[in-house]
Amino acid sequence: MKKLNVALIGTGFMGKAHSIATAVVPILFGAPIEIERKVIVDIDEEMAQKASKQYGFAEYATDWREVVSRPDIDIVDICTPNDTHAEISIAAAKAGKHVMCEKPMSMTVAEAEAMLAAANETGVVTMVSYNYRHTPALQMAKRLIDEGRIGDILTFRGYYLQDWGADPNAPLSWRFNKAKAGSGTLGDIGTHVIDAARLLVGEFASVNAIVRTFIPERPLPLGRFFGQSGAASSEKGKVDVDDTALTLIKFATGAHGSIEVTRNSWGHHNQLGFEIHGTKGSIAFDYQRLNELRVAFADDPADAFGFRTIYSGPNQPFGDKLWPVAGMGQGYIDIKSIEWYNFLKAIAENKPASPDFKDGVQIERIAEAILVSGEKGAWEDIKQSAS
């Protein structure tokens, strides 16, 4: 297969992560397809130029529209704020480009459905960047579940806790603005746990949630900032999205569960995790200890029974391609690289990637149902089968 040229749109935090992943994926995995990091795009020319040098792209540009229609571009990698995902990815898919899109896929279910329809029209490969599911320990959890090692799943208890939003003086990033982000904590980080829950347990049948905004206004930011923190003015602006969502879940399998998400939990920096209890054992994972999977199997000898820890290494999924000794430590970039490896492999094999836009639509449906449930204070059923 010919070498494929990548255009990366967005030079912020995620642009940096995707740049490293696309640079190292051939080294770590032996690329399933040769790629060239061709052009990086930012509306700010100075940032685009700086990023092309720092992140190692051959060219830079300021207008994504010109770039996604270029005949020499094969893959469009969308790392921009949420309000641009639909427009860029529809244009890219219609131009026949494969699309990697940062999460959440879209601002609304309708947008996600339009993105999926555009991709279906041209048959391009798509992926939504729910990166945590590619963590080897989490993939090990999936392997154990699929092999029946913890029996039938009874309950899922998930969470994603961060603290960068806990300070009322933290500036009003676009992540607190409905017009830019679509929703708040739920879309930003809750969707990662929804993705993990669908992967490990299965489809959501209905949800019942408490959704709240703790800090209704914040200081306006002074200029653009990288990541979550930056200089702020003394003037304040309105927060019009959720700070937290606590959701009860009924899964289609009959299992039940809960997901708690907040960016207002002091001391929890980037803590995505879950416990899954089955008829024959339990599994626990916490991203702040991402190299560890805690397991307890009912048939372990009684005098040695209890949770024990599996350290990720060559015996876990993708571990053989990373580092040769368990416990050496895998990290964020390893996971982003696994994500890119899976995407490129799907393109090489002309198969759907996972999670793709179809998964993304279903995650948007669940997130929207959680917000509706929070408003109504009642159970909401989830529409199934994105086509």
Ligand code: SOE
């Ligand atoms: C901010 O909450 C954020 O950058 C999210 O947008 C990412 O998805 C998460 O991985 C880290 O935190």
